[in-house]
Amino acid sequence: MNKKPNHIQPTLSAGAFPSVHGMWKQHQSDAAQSLLPTGAPYVDERLRGGITQAGLHEFFGGAKADSHAAAAFALLLAWRLPESDAGIFWISGDKERQTSGRLYPYGLSAMGGDPARMLLVQTADLRDALRAAADAIRSKAASAVILETHGNARLVDLTSTRRLALAAAEAGVLALLVRGDAVPMPSAARTRWRICSAPSAPLPGNAPGLPTFDISLLRHRGGTAPFAARVTWDHATRSFFDAPLSGGLSAIVTDTETGPAARQRA
Amino acid sequence: MVEKQRGAMRLAACDPAAHALGLTAGMALADARARVPDLAVFDHDPVADLNLLGWIADGCERYTPACMLDPPQGLLLDITGCEHVFGDAARLAQDLHARLSRHGFTCRIALGGTPDSAQAKARYAARAISDVPVEALDGGDKVHKALRRAGLRSIGDLAARPRKPLAARFGKAVVVRLARLLEEEDPRITPRRSLPIIHVAQNFAEPISRTNDVLATIEMLAGSAALQLQERGQGGRRFEIRLFRSDGHVARLAVDTGTPTRDAALLMRLIRERIDALSDPLDPGFGYDLIRLEVPLAEVLANVQVGLETKIDTNAAAAALIDRLSVRLGAERVRQFHARQSHIPERAALERAAQSDARKVDWPKPVPGEPAMRPFRLFETPQPIEVTAGFPEGEPRSFRWRRHVHRVTRVEGPERISPEWWRHPRGYAPGNGSLTRDYYRVEDNEGRRFWLFRRGLYDEIERPLWYLHGIFA
Numbered sequence: 209m210n211k212k213p214n215h216i217q218p219t220l221s222a223g224a225f226p227s228v229h230g231m232w233k234q235h236q237s238d239a240a241q242s243l244l245p246t247g248a249p250y251v252d253e254r255l256r257g258g259i260t261q262a263g264l265h266e267f268f269g270g271a272k273a274d275s276h277a278a279a280a281f282a283l284l285l286a287w288r289l290p291e292s293d294a295g296i297f298w299i300s301g302d303k304e305r306q307t308s309g310r311l312y313p314y315g316l317s318a319m320g321g322d323p324a325r326m327l328l329v330q331t332a333d334l335r336d337a338l339r340a341a342a343d344a345i346r347s348k349a350a351s352a353v354i355l356e357t358h359g360n361a362r363l364v365d366l367t368s369t370r371r372l373a374l375a376a377a378e379a380g381v382l383a384l385l386v387r388g389d390a391v392p393m394p395s396a397a398r399t400r401w402r403i404c405s406a407p408s409a410p411l412p413g414n415a416p417g418l419p420t421f422d423i424s425l426l427r428h429r430g431g432t433a434p435f436a437a438r439v440t441w442d443h444a445t446r447s448f449f450d451a452p453l454s455g456g457l458s459a460i461v462t463d464t465e466t467g468p469a470a471r472q473r474a
Numbered sequence: 475m476v477e478k479q480r481g482a483m484r485l486a487a488c489d490p491a492a493h494a495l496g497l498t499a500g501m502a503l504a505d506a507r508a509r510v511p512d513l514a515v516f517d518h519d520p521v522a523d524l525n526l527l528g529w530i531a532d533g534c535e536r537y538t539p540a541c542m543l544d545p546p547q548g549l550l551l552d553i554t555g556c557e558h559v560f561g562d563a564a565r566l567a568q569d570l571h572a573r574l575s576r577h578g579f580t581c582r583i584a585l586g587g588t589p590d591s592a593q594a595k596a597r598y599a600a601r602a603i604s605d606v607p608v609e610a611l612d613g614g615d616k617v618h619k620a621l622r623r624a625g626l627r628s629i630g631d632l633a634a635r636p637r638k639p640l641a642a643r644f645g646k647a648v649v650v651r652l653a654r655l656l657e658e659e660d661p662r663i664t665p666r667r668s669l670p671i672i673h674v675a676q677n678f679a680e681p682i683s684r685t686n687d688v689l690a691t692i693e694m695l696a697g698s699a700a701l702q703l704q705e706r707g708q709g710g711r712r713f714e715i716r717l718f719r720s721d722g723h724v725a726r727l728a729v730d731t732g733t734p735t736r737d738a739a740l741l742m743r744l745i746r747e748r749i750d751a752l753s754d755p756l757d758p759g760f761g762y763d764l765i766r767l768e769v770p771l772a773e774v775l776a777n778v779q780v781g782l783e784t785k786i787d788t789n790a791a792a793a794a795l796i797d798r799l800s801v802r803l804g805a806e807r808v809r810q811f812h813a814r815q816s817h818i819p820e821r822a823a824l825e826r827a828a829q830s831d832a833r834k835v836d837w838p839k840p841v842p843g844e845p846a847m848r849p850f851r852l853f854e855t856p857q858p859i860e861v862t863a864g865f866p867e868g869e870p871r872s873f874r875w876r877r878h879v880h881r882v883t884r885v886e887g888p889e890r891i892s893p894e895w896w897r898h899p900r901g902y903a904p905g906n907g908s909l910t911r912d913y914y915r916v917e918d919n920e921g922r923r924f925w926l927f928r929r930g931l932y933d934e935i936e937r938p939l940w941y942l943h944g945i946f947a
Contacts, residue, residue, distance in 0.1 A: 273878065273922060280850055280947035295792055309853040312944060313811040313823045317837035318846035319947060323811045324835060327792075327828055329799055330807045340799055349792035407883070407921040411845065415886035416917035418845050419947035441947065444842040 244288055244382065247447030248439045251423070255432055261289070262380040263398040264373035268387045270404035270422070275388030276308060278403040279356055281421050282384040284441050284448070286352035287321045289382060294351035297344045299329040301337050304356050304388075319419065320443035334363045338372070345375040345383055352382040360390050370396035392426065400427040406438050409451070418442060420451050486518035520546070531666060532724040533573070535716065536764050537566060539673060540665040542589075548596070550589045550663050559677070577722060587657035594629070594655055603655055604630025610655060613648045620644070629655055670714070670768035672702045681720040681761025685749075688717065688762065692745060695767040696738040709734025709775030713741060717756070718764035725756060729801055732829035733793045734773040740794060747801045796828045805829050813837070818894060819943065820852060847889070847915070849925045849944025856941035859926065866932050870914060873926065875942050880918035887914030888928075909934055915946065923947070 245258035252258055259265055267282050269275040286296050298311060313323035329344070331337040334357060341355040353376075357364055369385070373396040376383035385397060392400060402424045408417030417440075424436035440451040483503035492513075497506050506513055524545060531541050531549055540552035553566060560566040567583045574581045582599055586592030591603050594610035606629045608621045621644075626632055632640070633656055641649045653659040674695045682688060692715060703709060711734055717725040729744045749756065799808045809825035813835045816822045840846070861873040869888075872881045893908030909930035917923045923946035930938035 271920075273876075273920075276851060276945045277922070277947070283850070284947065293789060293792075306854075309851040309945065310825070311811075312819075312849055312852035313813070313837060314819075314848040315846055315850035315852070315944070315946070318840050318848050319850060320840050323837050326811060327796070328809045328811075328825060329803070330809070331803055336803060340803065343798065344795060347791050347795040349795045405921040405923065407919075408845075408917060408923070410884050411886075413886065414884050416845065416884045416915050416923050416946070419923075420921065422921075443840045443846070 244285070246285070246439065247288065247445070248437065248450045250450045251437050251439060251448070254425070254435050254437075255428075256430075259285070260398050260430075261382050262377050264369060264376050264383040264385060264396065266369075266385045266387055266392075266395060266397040266400045268392055268400070268402050268426075269389050270402050272389045274404045275358065275386070277405040277421055278388060278401075279308070279354075279386045280419060281401070281403045281423065282354050282386050283316075283321070284319065284419070286354060286382060286384060287319075287446055289351050292351050294349060295325050295327045297327050297329060297341075297350045297353045298356070299331065299337050299341050299344065299353065300356040301331050301334055304358050305330055307358060308356075308388075318443065319441065320446045334361050338363060338368050341383070342371060342375055345372065345379050345381045348379055348381075350381055352384065354384045354386060356386040356388070357390070358388040360393075364390075364393075364395070366394050366396060373397060397427075398429045399425060402426055406451070408440070523547075530574070530579070530722075533718070533722040534570070535724065536718045536766075537570065539667070539669055539768070540663060542663040542665055544593060548593060550593065552589070552663050552665070573722065588654050588660050589663045590651065590654035590661070591657050602630075603657070604628060604633060606630075606655070608632065611648050611651050613644060613651070617644050617648060668770065670770045671708075671772045672699055672706075672710075672769040673766055674698045674702070675764060675766035678761075678763045678765075681763040683758035683761035685756070685758075688756075688758070688765065689742070689746070689749075691765050692767060693738065693742050695765065696741045696745075699767055699769055700736040700738045700741075703736040703769065703772060703775070706772070707774060707776065708772040709736045710741075710769040710772045712769070712771040713745075714768045714770060715745070716764075716766045716768070717758075717762045718766070719758070720760050720763045723759065730805060730829060731793075731797045732800070733790075733797075734775040736775065740797075744797055744801045747798055751802050800827070800829050811835070811837075816894065817891060819848070819891070820854075821894075823852075845915075846946060849946045852944040853942070856927070856943045859940050859942045861926070861928075861940040870916060870926055870940070873940065873942070875924075880920075880922070880924070882916045883919050884917040885914055886916075888912035889914075891927075909938075913943070 242261045243255075243258035244261045245252045246255075265282075265285075267278040269278040283298075311326065311328065313326075316323045316326065327350075329337075329340050331340055337355060337357070341353055344350045344353045355372075364385070364387070372383055372385070375381075404422040406420040406422040408420040411417050419441040420438065421441075422436065422438050425432065425434050427434070438451040439448040441448055485497060485499050485501045485503065485506055487499050488497050492510075495510050497510065497513075503515065524543075527543055527545065527547070527549065531543055534541050534549060534551055538551050538553050538556045542550040542552075544550050553563060557563045557566055560569055563585050567585060571581060571583055582596045584592045584595035586595055586603070594600070594606045595603060598606045598610060600606045608626060608628065608631075609618050610629060611617065611621075621627075621632070626635070629652070632652060637649050637652070640652070650659070654661060676691050676695060682691070696713075699710070699713075711731055713729045713731075715727040717727070719725070727745065727748055729741065729748050731744070735741065796808055805827045808828045810828045812824050812826045814822055814824055857875060859873045859875045861870045863870050869885045870882050872879060874880075889912070891911045891913060893910060895908060898908055911927040911929055912931070913925060913927045915923065916926055924942055925944035925946065926940060926942050928938045928940050929935075932938065
């Protein structure tokens with residue numbers, strides 16, 4: 209004990225209560241990093257406020273055709289960020305653009321986003337895309353950086369995701385990795401989600417309704433237990449809300465003034 | 475060298491040895507063969523000649539940026555104000571002669587006060603313009619013959635004559651040309667490239683070849699170019715670097731920026747990116763003996779006072795990032811959305827390079843309470859699908875896309891989008907190619923939302939086909 213220099217004195221008491229100290233440290237770091245709430249009360253409660261704004265998050269599609277849902281969910285999360293001059297970077301490779309089409313600005317604006325803030329970077333391969341993403345995160349010119357990859361890419365591994373995660377934490381940028389139909393592999397992301405499209409609450413005339421997703425948290429570095437929820441995006445408030453798990457239910461409660469269906473109609 | 479002229483194979487050019495044997499350009503190949511049976515003959519390739527001339531011109535840009543081709547064999551350099559680097563014009567000519575001879579070119583260099591005078595002196599190997607024959611007037615055979623018959627053989631003979639009778643007899647063009655040959659009128663040459671606004675260069679007595687040395691030189695040049703730009707209150711939009719190799723080859727590097735800049739450090743980052751992105755690395759060979767940095771495009775850039783309390787401008791950071799990515803990946807790979815006047819969905823939105831001067835577009839605001847009527851993703855080419863509809867012209871009941879059957883549970887439509895017949899080359903006529911599309915918003919039993927359309931109405935086409943055009947969130 210007497211070998212230890214004087215200035216680490218505070219850790220001695222912490223050493224006696226490791227769990228308390230760990231919790232305190234966790235609290236400190238969480239307080240320092242601002243959280244981005246989804247807007248859906250149930251999800252935010254489970255996440256203890258929201259996802260870390262300065263961090264990397266991964267989104268997987270539930271099935272092959274759900275890679276679009278994962279991309280859409282990531283994009284909508286980026287729009288939850290407060291309005292600023294900083295752009296939202298969408299980085300994808302030639303292969304992704306060929307298989308899943310291009311972003312369509314009229315559709316983006318109809319969901320409440322501002323297409324003028326979007327910057328599209330299309331790279332020839334994944335190596336360039338990862339490098340461009342890291343540059344965009346570090347530049348402090350972006351409020352969010354979304355990188356879309358398809359398939360099981362060996363380049364997106366623990367090392368490359370850690371690089372992105374560290375850069376995102378340092379620059380305070382929301383970094384979103386859309387993995388499409390890939391199989392989850394170890395990564396340095398703070399959260400990992402599986403996103404599927406979900407049936408929407410129909411509009412009059414049985415028309416398709418607002419964007420609805422089945423989201424499940426697979427992994428959380430902060431220790432939040434995995435959970436599943438169904439959320440719907442409301443473009444008027446630019447926020448998610450909890451959707452009833454049965455899509456058909458809300459069609460019945462159309463004339464009541466409470467509940468998600470009423471908010472949805474408003 | 476032979477060329478087909480008026481149906482006969484004729485000599486287009488011959489080397490000194492052939493000249494010694496009495497062959498001349500313009501002689502028929504058969505005649506030449508009769509004189510020299512073992513004549514080596516090659517096809518004349520004027521394009522390759524011109525390319526070679528262009529290559530020489532590139533190398534000549536080490537003397538002056540104002541350089542003009544004078545095909546088939548001439549080059550005109552405007553060295554006004556450039557001689558001092560070599561001492562005087564004669565030394566510059568010597569240097570040029572030495573360089574060209576080293577490559578095995580035979581050349582004649584003449585200096586003149588006007589391009590026409592220098593050109594005539596070089597062409598007729600004359601010391602003074604007065605010795606140049608009247609053919610230099612380029613007036614055509616008739617004019618030359620008439621002048622010679624009148625006893626006027628050289629430009630010197632013509633110089634003393636009054637001009638008005640000459641103009642009356644031979645036309646105004648001859649007199650103008652004469653004035654130019656006599657250096658009385660100075661037409662500027664039209665350079666191959668427009669002259670840069672600013673150019674700075676560094677000569678080396680000993681060629682340098684290490685990349686670090688080259689970069690250090692460019693950095694120094696960028697610094698002095700930045701100073702010049704600052705004096706003018708401008709920032710460069712395009713920077714070009716020319717690396718002149720001692721063996722005559724010229725390598726070019728160009729960097730574009732989205733906003734005017736005179737930040738040497740930023741420029742160096744872009745240039746490094748550019749060099750990294752080169753498909754074949756710079757080959758210094760025996761080294762570079764001249765490096766020049768040019769700013770061909772500059773715009774107004776106000777001097778900014780960076781105060782203590784100013785925070786980093788995100789716009790500036792974004793512009794710098796866009797420039798870096800554009801240089802590394804190519805400008806067309808970093809884009810922004812643009813709107814276009816059209817109601818055909820895929821035509822209404824396009825993407826343009828983010829570096830190009832973007833006009834702010836006001837995108838439509840979402841309608842509260844209405845879901846998105848346009849998909850967030852659109853396929854470049856609509857995806858063909860097989861659709862089962864309840865009845866012709868009816869809504870889709872199910873469809874097969876990418877080997878997966880989607881059962882439609884919710885549907886809204888059709889939204890009818892007519893073709894833009896005014897864009898059609900033959901204007902409007904029933905059934906001339908463009909077909910009406912009926913768009914449907916559908917949701918399948920798994921909750922996925924798609925944008926489908928039927929191409930063609932049943933009265934337009936016998937079997938309309940279905941396509942999937944976009945995906946809703």
